[in-house]
Amino acid sequence: MARSSCLVFLLLVSSLIPHWAEAAAINSLKSFIQQTRTVRANFSQTLYDKSARTVQESQGTMQFERPEKFRWTYDKPYEQLIVGDGSKVWFYDRDLNQVTERPFNIAIGSSPAALLAGSSAIEDNFELVELGVQNEMEWLEAIPKSKESAFEFIQMAFSPDGVLKIMALRDNFGQTTILSFSDWDKNPTLPADLFQFTPPGNADVIRE
Known part of the structure; x- marks a missing residue:
């Protein structure tokens, strides 16, 4: 089943899952958060418009260190970097030579990074609902x-051994982003400066 079709299927069945359904995926998410302090992985990302047509495909790497430090690097098709240090988040577009700096709590809010790199109190920010088993x-x-x-x-899929494989996000404009993860490295030693960012001297810096 194609990813977009899989997402549509999940949207249709989500309201039919009984509240007493086994909390396998929720338990996998909580175990992932509790047992994982640092992560390094590759990702591929596909953006669909509200008609399920492909808008853009990209890929890159991500690292995070709990709590609230992360680094997302887009390698293709455009070089972009998102770095969070727990206080601020920087969005750097290399082609535009532009940096957007935002306070961490405003930039993150209820975002995918908050799910992956946030504290263990995930249910403070999200209501979690089981969607059952698919593929x-x-x-x-x-x-x-x-x-x-x-x-x-945000929808998340875990393999039977508790590895996060897919995140599907629907934004307020009806667009859907599918993130597929691979090559997980759990609890590696990551350098502290990985989560620090200094804008290039000639970059256009926008502070919000």
Whole structure:
């Protein structure tokens, strides 16, 4: 089943899952958060418009260190970097030579980074709902509690051994982003300066 079709299927069945359904995916998410302090992985990302047509495909690497430090590097098709140090988040577009700097709590809110790199109190920011098993993966939906979130929901799929494989995000414009993860390296030693960022001297810096 294609990823977009899989997402549509999950959207249709999510309201049919009984509240007493086994909390396998939620348990996998909580175990992932509790047992993982640092992570390094590769990702591929596909953006679909509200008609499920492909808008853009990209790929890169991500690292995080709990709590609240992360680094997302987009290698293709455009070089972009997102770095969070727990206080601020920097968005750097190399082609535009532009940096956007935002306070951490405003930039993150109820975002994917908050799910992956946030504290263990995940249910403070999200309502978690089981979606059942599809394609031999356990799915859940995380619905932001904040009305200011940029996302309507985030769906996550775990393999039977508890490895996060897919994140599907629907934003407030009806666009869907599918993130597929591979080559997980759990609890590696990461250099501290990985989560620090100094804008290039000639870059256009926008502070919000």
